[in-house]
Amino acid sequence: MSLDRRLRDGLQRSSSVVDPDVPESLSIVRRKARRLVVRQRVGQVTFAALAVAALFLAGPRILDVVRSLRPVRPASPGPAVSTAIAGTYTTEVPAGSSVVRDNHLAGRWTMHLAPNGVVTVTAPPSFTGVLTGVSYQVAGSQLRIDLFLQDICGGAPPGAYQWRRAGDSLTFTVVNDSCAARVAVLTSGTWTSSG
Amino acid sequence: MSSLAVRGAFRDHERGPVSGVWSVGAPGVGSAAEYEWLFREEFPAVMRTVYLICHDRHRAQDITQDAFVQLLRHWDKVSRYERPGAWVRRVAIRLTMRAVRRDRLRSGLERDALPAELPGPVDIDVLRAIRALPRMQRAAVVLFYFEDRPVAEVADIMNCSNATARVHLHRARARLAELLGEEALEDVP
Numbered sequence: 001m002s003l004d005r006r007l008r009d010g011l012q013r014s015s016s017v018v019d020p021d022v023p024e025s026l027s028i029v030r031r032k033a034r035r036l037v038v039r040q041r042v043g044q045v046t047f048a049a050l051a052v053a054a055l056f057l058a059g060p061r062i063l064d065v066v067r068s069l070r071p072v073r074p075a076s077p078g079p080a081v082s083t084a085i086a087g088t089y090t091t092e093v094p095a096g097s098s099v100v101r102d103n104h105l106a107g108r109w110t111m112h113l114a115p116n117g118v119v120t121v122t123a124p125p126s127f128t129g130v131l132t133g134v135s136y137q138v139a140g141s142q143l144r145i146d147l148f149l150q151d152i153c154g155g156a157p158p159g160a161y162q163w164r165r166a167g168d169s170l171t172f173t174v175v176n177d178s179c180a181a182r183v184a185v186l187t188s189g190t191w192t193s194s195g
Numbered sequence: 196m197s198s199l200a201v202r203g204a205f206r207d208h209e210r211g212p213v214s215g216v217w218s219v220g221a222p223g224v225g226s227a228a229e230y231e232w233l234f235r236e237e238f239p240a241v242m243r244t245v246y247l248i249c250h251d252r253h254r255a256q257d258i259t260q261d262a263f264v265q266l267l268r269h270w271d272k273v274s275r276y277e278r279p280g281a282w283v284r285r286v287a288i289r290l291t292m293r294a295v296r297r298d299r300l301r302s303g304l305e306r307d308a309l310p311a312e313l314p315g316p317v318d319i320d321v322l323r324a325i326r327a328l329p330r331m332q333r334a335a336v337v338l339f340y341f342e343d344r345p346v347a348e349v350a351d352i353m354n355c356s357n358a359t360a361r362v363h364l365h366r367a368r369a370r371l372a373e374l375l376g377e378e379a380l381e382d383v384p
Contacts, residue, residue: 003368003377004340010321011341015243018252020259026234029260033267 085138085163088112089170089191093124099180100188103152104128109185110194119145138163142175147186153179161186168193230270234263237280240342241287247337248291249298250326258294262287285352288334295330324374331355332367339364 088110095106107124114120119134130150137144146158153159159177163170170191177183238259246255266273266283273279325333331353338349350360372378 003372003375006375006377007321007336007340007371008343010318011247011325011337013318014322015247015341018239018243018246018255020239020242020256022235022238025238025256025260025263026231029234029263029267032260032264036264036268 083115085143085165085170086113086115088194090194091185091189091191093185093188097184099184103181105181105185111191119147121147143172145182145186147182148179152181156182159183159186229274230267233266233279233283237283238263241284244284244337244342245287245291247322247325247341248288248330248333249295250322254294255291258290259287261290281348281352285354288338288352289354292330292334295333299330320375324371327374328367328370332363332370335360335363336367336371 089112090108090110092108093100093105095101100106104126105124107126109124110122112120113136117135117137119136121131121134123129123131129148129152133150134145134147136146141162141164143161143163144158145161147153149156149158156177156179159179159182160175161172161177162175163172165171170193172186172191174183174187241262242255242259245258246252249255249258262283265286266279273282276282325336328336334353335349338344338352339346344352346360346364347357349364350357353360353363355363
């Protein structure tokens with residue numbers, strides 16, 4: 001007998017001892033599959049619960065870390081403001097001083113102090129400087145503002161002023177400001193509320 | 196029907212187009228009834244193959260059941276394959292290989308020992324000789340000689356190249372000829 005024949009016959013004969021109970025095996029397989037699905041679902045639910053718990057416990061710390069990674073704004077005029085001064089004000093800057101003439105500041109100025117610390121400035125038509133990105137900050141009766149910071153007051157720190165409001169009128173008194181143009185605009189006259 | 200004839204029927208189903216696989220009185224693709232039909236057709240044959248590789252009836256039953264559990268879990272996808280029977284057979288062979296490897300690692304002493312009580316008309320010499328082969332050669336021999344599969348299918352099920360399958364068979368035959376005192380006249384095609 002050849003090797004191949006012997007192997008075929010031997011394997012065939014040996015396999016005949018395996019005669020499984022197919023219906024019984026089918027029900028076992030179904031039970032095993034169900035158990036597996038239940039185990040998987042329990043695992044998924046447990047994982048989700050652990051993830052939620054971990055987020056709940058570690059969430060505040062994660063937020064702290066994220067906050068600590070954000071750049072810190074410099075202590076300059078910013079969003080912390082008093083709503084007491086928020087509003088729109090107008091003033092007339094006279095063409096008296098040389099700083100007003102040199103910088104074309106004479107004329108009607110309107111300033112909107114928003115509650116979020118942003119200042120929107122409308123200058124007279126003769127003024128051609130930068131008026132965007134202006135902000136202010138109020139601490140008690142003192143106000144800090146960075147008007148003209150991008151051009152004619154470039155390099156100077158924000159100016160500090162005492163503010164006082166009486167009815168519709170708002171007046172500024174300089175406390176500390178090295179920028180003469182800013183002082184001229186803010187303190188030349190009384191600002192009148194227009195809304 | 197002889198087991199060989201049954202196996203031939205499987206292989207015809209496996210080779211047929213998807214629509215043909217379920218055409219013999221079977222319902223539409225993907226249903227529980229189809230799974231049951233495939234189970235009844237394939238389970239005994241797969242379990243016999245697994246038994247001839249691992250030589251343990253209880254383990255063969257467990258492994259084959261586990262393979263069919265996987266088939267059931269992936270049935271939505273596998274039922275669309277051209278040969279879902281080949282898929283479950285591949286899984287069963289892979290599980291068997293792992294089990295044989297674990298056994299060999301656990302105890303080298305048990306390597307050549309057959310179970311004390313072999314039920315029925317087994318060819319103890321052939322089983323012992325096959326048991327002496329490395330696991331890949333074992334699987335190749337069973338798929339080639341028992342399941343009567345061409346080398347390309349043996350390679351496909353064992354997830355290796357045709358050349359590798361051929362080498363496994365060639366080496367296995369040489370070793371078996373030596374162990375059984377037979378002359379290896381023919382060779383693997």
